Amino acid sequence: MTVRLTPLPAARFDDWSAATRERLIRLRQESGLRLGDEAVAQAGQYFSELLPHGLDSTASQVLRIADGAEELGTLWLGANAGRVFVIDLALTVSPSASQLDEIVAALRSIARGEEASMISIGLFRQDAEGHRLVDGRGFRVASIQMLLEPLPDRAVADHVVVAPMTEERYPRFARESEAAFAEDLAASGRYTPEEAVVESRRQFLQELPEGLSTPGQELFTATVDGVEVGILWIGMRDRGGRPHAFILDVEVAADQRRKGYGRELMHATEREARRLGADSVGLHVFGFNDAAVTLYEGLGYRRLEEQFILDL
Template structure:
């Protein structure tokens, strides 16, 4: 008998909920540099906020997976919404221990893809944590492609940044305007938003992250200078929610004429040094999946994978 998905009932959700929270807490302990207690509290808040009515929560699909009459696992799927208007999101998929290594995880995802095609949803995405290599290989076999990665490395030993200095920014307005214009364009291309909504969302994001511009508390904005010449800029942040134990490199950009000279690598090292001087023990960053050059650079610099976002286009069948 092939695997089938059936709606999860309230009792099923109650039975599954504690393990869902525990698994999520375990995953984000490392990914967000949280203590175990912080991770457990965050996991509980997230599940309660996103599933306030359990399987009856609007926009959320919770399905049990049945094979030969036995319940072998389950999946939680978030339907497209304001944040991702054309993409459904696999929030969790689990195969119960007695049934693992039998191909059920792939079968569950394939079955939910068929349901999404019937609903005319054009794409599906997911998050996979960096240490879950088995899941990452599965998603690759199923046709998912990397859209973004989060990486980090400890700052216990930071070499000196050779040949560059970080100085206070003198061109903040033009740099930030260009950055958030690019962000709005990404929202149009990757998430299917119309231009007005994309620009409004980019403006809200800017106001949220930099309410006081370059003087925003906890933010570090610097011009990268090499031999007295400005060659780019960096934007980093001190630890703050949702990653209270980790500094974050929000953006690094070396201007076109100065690329391929090692300035990007040196700038990352300079940011690491500044964070380390401030007592920060770990730095994280985000890199787009298509930016293979940056991914190779961060590999060389010792940044390990924390989490990976993947997506797949769903062709009509």
């Protein structure tokens, strides 16, 4: 193996950090994941949290990728809880397939040294070289961030009634939604079953600290002829200074699937987003949920960022 990953020389840190900050901002803005100052703030947060002391920081490391005398780019890595995270991969040339193989082999070696069980890398849709790296080398899509913008003018079918969730219905929704999310987190491979339960509980309490009364949270049930067929949970966000609707949970009852109700719930999301002043809808979907991805893309949602995982 001739490709080596070695620490970035200290003399290059200032130039690297300026270029990387600019790259992180540009990728987020061009993808649509973050707009304007939001992308700038997120990039700044990465540096302040992961490289507070520059190259002397312990939370992450910056490496130079080289094949002999030829520099291929740089790699910013973090490690936590048995996982190695590729924070940024910046390739200055287009490596050959064999060089990409060696980069992944070197990553595996680093991960083994960290006693990690997986390598994780997030890639924006326009990152062609990053996708070349993961393609065909054992990585799988763990999760996808998607966006619908602008909102189409689509109505909910008359026979599907999507109305605000009642206080009586909420406790069962809370139990089932939290449990289902924990199962999905574990199935994605990003968390152990035990970790998934804790993370699901944390996120649920963060989003709904006051239950149905939590400001900015909209919960609904869908019924047909008085029979419940699904639920919908929308959290309102700010995106580029504009209201943005984010789908936190959408579920069709197990005995009501394959009847088109999932599509109607998505149409209801568009209706409610417009009512709340939003002109975009975002969502997160786990990579294993092929049916949901197909539905969303068929409705016009586009992929912004994909999280890939390599199990070790």
